[in-house]
Amino acid sequence: MSLRLGQSGRGRSQHTVSFLIAFVITWQATGPAWAWGRLGHRVVAEFADRHLNPTVRAEIAQILEPGESLADASTWADENRTRIHGSGPWHFADVPLDEDRYDDRLAGSGQIVPKLREFRTILADRTRPPAARCQALRFVVHLVGDLHQPLHVGEHQDRGGNTLQIHFYRRKTSLHHLWDDLILEHRTRGEDRWVAELSAIDDPISRSAAMDGTIEDWATGSLHAAQQAYQNPRTGRRIEPGEVLEDAYYESNLPIVRRQLYLAGTRLAWVLTDALRPE
Ligand SMILES: [Zn+2]
Numbered sequence: 001m002s003l004r005l006g007q008s009g010r011g012r013s014q015h016t017v018s019f020l021i022a023f024v025i026t027w028q029a030t031g032p033a034w035a036w037g038r039l040g041h042r043v044v045a046e047f048a049d050r051h052l053n054p055t056v057r058a059e060i061a062q063i064l065e066p067g068e069s070l071a072d073a074s075t076w077a078d079e080n081r082t083r084i085h086g087s088g089p090w091h092f093a094d095v096p097l098d099e100d101r102y103d104d105r106l107a108g109s110g111q112i113v114p115k116l117r118e119f120r121t122i123l124a125d126r127t128r129p130p131a132a133r134c135q136a137l138r139f140v141v142h143l144v145g146d147l148h149q150p151l152h153v154g155e156h157q158d159r160g161g162n163t164l165q166i167h168f169y170r171r172k173t174s175l176h177h178l179w180d181d182l183i184l185e186h187r188t189r190g191e192d193r194w195v196a197e198l199s200a201i202d203d204p205i206s207r208s209a210a211m212d213g214t215i216e217d218w219a220t221g222s223l224h225a226a227q228q229a230y231q232n233p234r235t236g237r238r239i240e241p242g243e244v245l246e247d248a249y250y251e252s253n254l255p256i257v258r259r260q261l262y263l264a265g266t267r268l269a270w271v272l273t274d275a276l277r278p279e
Helices: 010-030 038-050 054-063 070-074 112-124 130-147 175-187 191-200 204-210 215-229 247-275
Strands: 165-168 171-174
Touching (some): 038 070, 038 175, 038 191, 038 247, 070 130, 112 130, 112 215, 130 215, 130 247, 165 175, 204 247
Antiparallel strands (some): 165 171
């Protein structure tokens, strides 16, 4: 959105600017709760980018628009979700919280796992048109991120925590938004600092453990993380609407957020390297 001041005098211009600022603030407050927020997606993509070899990185640069980084590409699917008709359910699965494992048949209307499989196949197919591979790459980067946000897989008849209203310290929010953004931001809003946090837990053993399993197994890992996300560590019970979550919740779930971002970034680098390996 660009701010264009009208020609009809200062009062009118101020009014227009105030309206636009109010609109932007309202949009941000109520904005799409369909993903890790922008910070989480960018961190996953930047961490992955550091683990790519130069050949794969060069091919990615060929596929994306000039100047578009992997981190830029990571939020494209959310920014264009209304333009890509029917793409809303591609960002999540709705697996009941009490299930043991992810299975496509348990995912409700959510299609994140089959869509990730489909886009990975398109990306790897060099006979596809460049525009199709570009869109596939943007979705792969985004959906690997979303798949590791626990509340994009597990849910308790509340749209993945979107309708479960809680307080995080003094702020009224939803459990979903808490996991998309607020736990991350409570730690730091700095992308580089988050990437450094992931690098600090990166070692050969963690990396080979991450680079294992199927997309379905990764979804199961998120489901298990969601089962913990719905627990209040202070009471030992499932979170009820209106509960206040503070230090105990933040401190027990920050390591899970960090681990899920690490897994997402490591696996994204793996998926891209595999899909774009030289013929
Ligand atoms: Zn998303």
